[in-house]
Amino acid sequence: MEPHSPSHESQAVHVPVMVREVLAHLRLAPGMVVVDGTAGAGGHSSEILKAIGPQGRLIGLDRDPMMLAHAAKRVAGENVSLHHASYVKLPAILAELKIDAVDRILLDLGLSSDQLSDRSRGFGFSSDGPLDLRFDISTGQSAADLLAQGSAEQLEEIFREYGEEPLARPLAEYLVKLRSTRPLRTGLDLTTAVSECPSIRRQGPSDKNPATRVFQALRIAVNHELDHVQQGIASSCFQSLKVSGLLAVITFHSLEDRIVKNEFRQKQRWDNLTSKPIVASPQEQRFNPRCRSAKLRVAMKKA
Numbered sequence: 001m002e003p004h005s006p007s008h009e010s011q012a013v014h015v016p017v018m019v020r021e022v023l024a025h026l027r028l029a030p031g032m033v034v035v036d037g038t039a040g041a042g043g044h045s046s047e048i049l050k051a052i053g054p055q056g057r058l059i060g061l062d063r064d065p066m067m068l069a070h071a072a073k074r075v076a077g078e079n080v081s082l083h084h085a086s087y088v089k090l091p092a093i094l095a096e097l098k099i100d101a102v103d104r105i106l107l108d109l110g111l112s113s114d115q116l117s118d119r120s121r122g123f124g125f126s127s128d129g130p131l132d133l134r135f136d137i138s139t140g141q142s143a144a145d146l147l148a149q150g151s152a153e154q155l156e157e158i159f160r161e162y163g164e165e166p167l168a169r170p171l172a173e174y175l176v177k178l179r180s181t182r183p184l185r186t187g188l189d190l191t192t193a194v195s196e197c198p199s200i201r202r203q204g205p206s207d208k209n210p211a212t213r214v215f216q217a218l219r220i221a222v223n224h225e226l227d228h229v230q231q232g233i234a235s236s237c238f239q240s241l242k243v244s245g246l247l248a249v250i251t252f253h254s255l256e257d258r259i260v261k262n263e264f265r266q267k268q269r270w271d272n273l274t275s276k277p278i279v280a281s282p283q284e285q286r287f288n289p290r291c292r293s294a295k296l297r298v299a300m301k302k303a
């Protein structure tokens, strides 16, 4: 892989969540072959690499070339390879590397703080760059195009299904009406439009930005995130693990967590090692607010 340069020169800012818990539950040992399916800024990967040592092998994947460039600064060596791909493509990548199956897989789903703070891609509420929201801008449709072209019914369904937004219908209708006179091109355009929607205004002030669910919904839609999670764990990761190999998944919202929970309940396929999800310690929650919604589930592949 030739990593692209990060769009800004700064170091990665992402703080990996539940590192201690992930390492303990993955039961890593020197010499293991491990996949980090969402390498991000390489925080988990660098700790995994220490635990598996020079005899081990680390394979890192990410859909976002900018994140792989960050990861490449943290994890390097003959026993490391980084790949620009979804974890859905893991079986093909392992075939290329001539690896039959791996000992461990980690998926830390969702968005990295580095993507959120990159103002050129529309992830942040106040971002003035194009409202894109794709992890991989070389494929698919941007959120701005989806908002410009989707019907009110399509947008309503996206806001309801992927954002669990109670005001999905009035919001979709408002945005469709607004876009004919005021295009929604940036993150800030969308945040402002949502805050001006009469149904949102009637709700009054809230702790959360009122556009939170709409941003989540559009991001999930343009990246087809739930399809990747479903196919990724039920097919790609299952197929790529050795018998008795472990899969650990960190989710950040209930839609993802439900998919992982239901898959790990398939008793003929998995031995579910976390009947209740593991959450971050109160101490970690204090210094890294991002981890407050994180849930870690781990399962062992059965014969």
Ligand SMILES: C[S@@+](CC[C@H](N)C(=O)[O-])C[C@H]1O[C@@H](n2cnc3c(N)ncnc32)[C@H](O)[C@@H]1O
Pocket (backbone or CB within 6 Å): 014, 015, 016, 017, 037, 038, 039, 040, 041, 042, 043, 044, 045, 061, 062, 063, 064, 067, 085, 086, 087, 088, 108, 109, 110, 111, 112, 135, 228
């Ligand atoms: C929460 S961050 C991971 C952070 C990482 N564990 C670390 O320690 O820096 C999630 C990453 O997953 C990537 N991603 C999202 N969906 C993906 C998919 N289907 N396949 C591969 N990477 C994906 C995102 O681009 C992002 O970099």
